[in-house]
Amino acid sequence: MKGWFEGTGCDVWVMRSETRDAAAYANTWIRHTEKDDTEHFAERFDKWMTYYEQLGVNSIGAGLITMRRSGGHANWYRADDAPEKMLGPCGEYLMRGFELRDFLETVRDDSILLNTRLRVSPDARTIRQSAPSAEVWIDETVRLHLARGFEYSGDIDPFIANMVVKCNGRRALKDLLNEMARSIGTDKANITPAFCNIVRGLIERGFLLPL
Numbered sequence: 001m002k003g004w005f006e007g008t009g010c011d012v013w014v015m016r017s018e019t020r021d022a023a024a025y026a027n028t029w030i031r032h033t034e035k036d037d038t039e040h041f042a043e044r045f046d047k048w049m050t051y052y053e054q055l056g057v058n059s060i061g062a063g064l065i066t067m068r069r070s071g072g073h074a075n076w077y078r079a080d081d082a083p084e085k086m087l088g089p090c091g092e093y094l095m096r097g098f099e100l101r102d103f104l105e106t107v108r109d110d111s112i113l114l115n116t117r118l119r120v121s122p123d124a125r126t127i128r129q130s131a132p133s134a135e136v137w138i139d140e141t142v143r144l145h146l147a148r149g150f151e152y153s154g155d156i157d158p159f160i161a162n163m164v165v166k167c168n169g170r171r172a173l174k175d176l177l178n179e180m181a182r183s184i185g186t187d188k189a190n191i192t193p194a195f196c197n198i199v200r201g202l203i204e205r206g207f208l209l210p211l
Contacts, residue, residue: 013068014079118209139161169211
């Protein structure tokens with residue numbers, strides 16, 4: 001799919017919302033568009049499936065493709081699954097996604113990323129499941145999600161959850177990495193690559209924002 005956009009001079013963001021096998025897709029749309037003519041359903045279905053077989057189509061995806069004309073830098077291409085929900089008007093969050101990807105292109109080196117200061121999105125929320133210990137609750141699972149716009153969500157460990165909330169725009173990521181390494185009881189070199197990959201994912205989905 002990336003090849004579709006080569007030479008357009010545009011940055012591209014592709015979001016897939018669903019994928020159906022060809023038979024299910026044909027069945028849905030024939031029943032939707034020809035609901036008053038059920039007598040010829042089998043005939044139409046066979047025609048649809050023959051057409052797909054000729055093209056080598058096994059499944060069909062649906063989603064959103066957004067292109068932004070840009071200059072002055074090498075164009076980028078992003079393709080991922082859409083969030084399960086989109087809450088309210090999402091134009092602002094779509095544009096933010098482009099801005100965040102632009103930012104990530106400037107911090108591809110881990111050393112540059114670690115010198116960056118970030119802030120947690122005001123839309124970030126956590127849902128925690130904890131078990132009792134002798135005196136305190138111990139987190140077993142922490143689910144992070146966005147409360148507005150693109151409602152991305154995912155499970156994170158308590159160490160990452162604590163790091164996210166400490167992104168207040170004043171502390172560099174390298175300081176938060178050092179603090180995490182001490183709390184885990186390991187050398188920071190052992191967790192730096194994974195830490196940076198996780199942070200990039202959190203930025204890409206809008207949980208962490210550049211200043």
